[in-house]
Amino acid sequence: MGRGLLCAVCLVLHVSCCMLLTACADESIPPTAQAFIDKYFPHTNVVLTETDDEDDGIEYCVWLNDGTKIEFDAEGQWQRVSRKKSGVPTTLIPQDIMQYVKSHYPEEVIFKLSKKHYGYKTELSNDIDLRFNDQGKFLEAVD
Numbered sequence: 001m002g003r004g005l006l007c008a009v010c011l012v013l014h015v016s017c018c019m020l021l022t023a024c025a026d027e028s029i030p031p032t033a034q035a036f037i038d039k040y041f042p043h044t045n046v047v048l049t050e051t052d053d054e055d056d057g058i059e060y061c062v063w064l065n066d067g068t069k070i071e072f073d074a075e076g077q078w079q080r081v082s083r084k085k086s087g088v089p090t091t092l093i094p095q096d097i098m099q100y101v102k103s104h105y106p107e108e109v110i111f112k113l114s115k116k117h118y119g120y121k122t123e124l125s126n127d128i129d130l131r132f133n134d135q136g137k138f139l140e141a142v143d
Contacts, residue, residue, distance in 0.1 A: 030076025096136030
């Protein structure tokens with residue numbers, strides 16, 4: 001009897017957790033955000049979406065099945081892409097930033113790309129942060 005009760009409790013917990021994750025994964029994101037995912041991450045699926053109600057609107061945080069994390073603003077415009085396994089897609093990175101990284105850090109990969117008020121911030125695979133203006137011109141490196 002004790003073993004049967006334990007199995008029943010485990011089953012209920014498992015089903016409850018699956019329902020919770022499914023509910024989170026089914027949250028809708030703006031069409032602009034979905035189009036961004038389809039364009040830059042075509043062979044992935046959304047596994048989890050969280051929303052955060054900020055003063056300036058809802059923000060979305062999306063996790064893909066390859067470990068990528070993308071943050072979007074209320075309109076669905078990307079704000080940050082983090083991809084530790086294989087790096088941010090080079091097609092997403094502004095050309096001037098990509099050229100700077102290739103010539104100054106040829107062995108490194110951009111793991112994180114963020115939009116900031118001054119332009120862009122990148123995090124390299126060696127944990128160095130690089131900052132660029134909104135035209136992609138280098139501003140500074142931060143260890």
